[in-house]
Amino acid sequence: xxxxxxxxxxxxxxxxxxxxxxxGWPLRRAAERFQVSPTTAQRWASRYRQLGEAGMRDxxxxxxxxxxxxPTRTERRIIKVRVLRRWGPARIAYLLRLNPSTVxxxxxxxxxxxxxxxxxxxxxxxRRYERSxxxxxxxxxxxxxxxxxxxxxxxxxxRQAGRKTRSGAGDSYLHNAVDDHSRLAYSxxxxxxxxxxxxxxxxxxxxxxxxxxxxxxxxxTDNGSCYRSRDWRDLLTAAGITHKRTxxxxxxxxxxxxxxxxxxxxxxxxxxxYHSEQERRDTFPGWLHTYNHHRGHTALKGKPPASRxxxxxxxxx
Numbered sequence: 001x002x003x004x005x006x007x008x009x010x011x012x013x014x015x016x017x018x019x020x021x022x023x024g025w026p027l028r029r030a031a032e033r034f035q036v037s038p039t040t041a042q043r044w045a046s047r048y049r050q051l052g053e054a055g056m057r058d059x060x061x062x063x064x065x066x067x068x069x070x071p072t073r074t075e076r077r078i079i080k081v082r083v084l085r086r087w088g089p090a091r092i093a094y095l096l097r098l099n100p101s102t103v104x105x106x107x108x109x110x111x112x113x114x115x116x117x118x119x120x121x122x123x124x125x126x127r128r129y130e131r132s133x134x135x136x137x138x139x140x141x142x143x144x145x146x147x148x149x150x151x152x153x154x155x156x157x158x159r160q161a162g163r164k165t166r167s168g169a170g171d172s173y174l175h176n177a178v179d180d181h182s183r184l185a186y187s188x189x190x191x192x193x194x195x196x197x198x199x200x201x202x203x204x205x206x207x208x209x210x211x212x213x214x215x216x217x218x219x220x221t222d223n224g225s226c227y228r229s230r231d232w233r234d235l236l237t238a239a240g241i242t243h244k245r246t247x248x249x250x251x252x253x254x255x256x257x258x259x260x261x262x263x264x265x266x267x268x269x270x271x272x273x274y275h276s277e278q279e280r281r282d283t284f285p286g287w288l289h290t291y292n293h294h295r296g297h298t299a300l301k302g303k304p305p306a307s308r309x310x311x312x313x314x315x316x317x
Contacts, residue, residue, distance in 0.1 A: 007035050008044070013056040016041055017048030070106055074098070078106045086123055088115055130181060130299075134309055135214040137180040137244075139257035140202065140221045142193045145172045145269060147277040169277070174264065175201040178257045179214065182308035183297050185260055187288055189281055198226035199235050206239065213311030218242045220254055263291070 008016065016034045019025040020041060025033075031041040047055030070078075074096070081092050089103040096103075118124065131137045147169040175198065176187045186205045190197050202219075209216055219236060221227040223245055236243045246253035268287040274280040292312070296302040306312045 008040075010056045013044045014048070014053060017044045017056065020045040021048050070102055075106050075110075078103055079110060079112070082107060082112060083123065086115060086118060132181065134179050134181045134184070134212075135209065135216045137218045137220060138205075138209070138216050139178045139180060139254050139260075140205075140219055140227075141176050141254060141257040141261065142198070142224065142226075143174040143176065143261045143264070144193075145174055145265075146170075147172055148274050148280055150276050172277070173197075174261075175205075176257055176260055176264070177202070177205040177209075178260045179209065179305070179309075180256055182214075182305045183256065183260075183300065184209075184212065184214070184292055184305040184309050184312070185288065187264070187284075189284060193224065193226055195226040195229035195231045199229075199231045202232075202235060212309050214309065216241055218244055220244045220246065222246050222251065222254060223248055267291075 012034060016030055016036070019030045019033070020027060027038045027041045027045070030045075031038045034041070044056065077096055078092055078098075081087060081095060087095075089100045089107060092098075093100040093103045149169040173190050173193045174187055175190055175193075176185060178185045186208045188201055188204070190201065206216055216239070219241055221243070226232060227243075227245065233243065251258050268284060269280065291305070293304055293306045295304055297305060300307065
């Protein structure tokens, strides 16, 4: 495909070549007529003599030979290490005594998936999915978080002084529920992860989704004891909700709420130094509102979760 400032298109090349070959124009005259150099005019005339109209098409700039290309044996070793050990270009390069850019070029040439797209346990490409409507699947999980002692922790006082105040601060448990389709999140900071706490949280979470016009059909959790309890089972069964559990040691299956946990830590829990646990908790409702209503989500093309939940404000019946 010729660039926008190219003096000749395929049709122009053909006209130039015919003037030289068929009509007998001198190269300089033809070059001046089509505003190109005599060398260019000679090239297209020669191709026209050899190939006819087909010779006027663009050719690949790829060389016919690559004498300095990485040997096939070395490429096979790079691919073998990548497949078996799932290492990045830098680690593979150190092992095989190569340049990391060379390893990266080989991996790109053979179109091997990025490590971020692979399941580290099996090496298979992660199969991503998204339910077609809100409520089709809700991801539920618990994130344990250490409390900040009064006066601040190590981020405020420094590592050595913060270690002394850490003892006795205790832990908090963030119970999170994320809708698979819209990424709408409901979260609470609670004192434990017992079955009574988990079931009470889900009762409030279900009411939150119902107020937003979302009818929950399925819930996915890990294999924690609170989610294997009879109380949890009976609560979902009474509401007509199907309970799905992830495979053991496979948190990727519940990846949307796991990703929410990471976002929560990066943008709220550890976003700035806090002087007390209460100070951090006071900012949590505002952060959660921003996440649901204003923060652009990469999976939603930069739009917030509220853009996929028309009745989030409850203004429609």
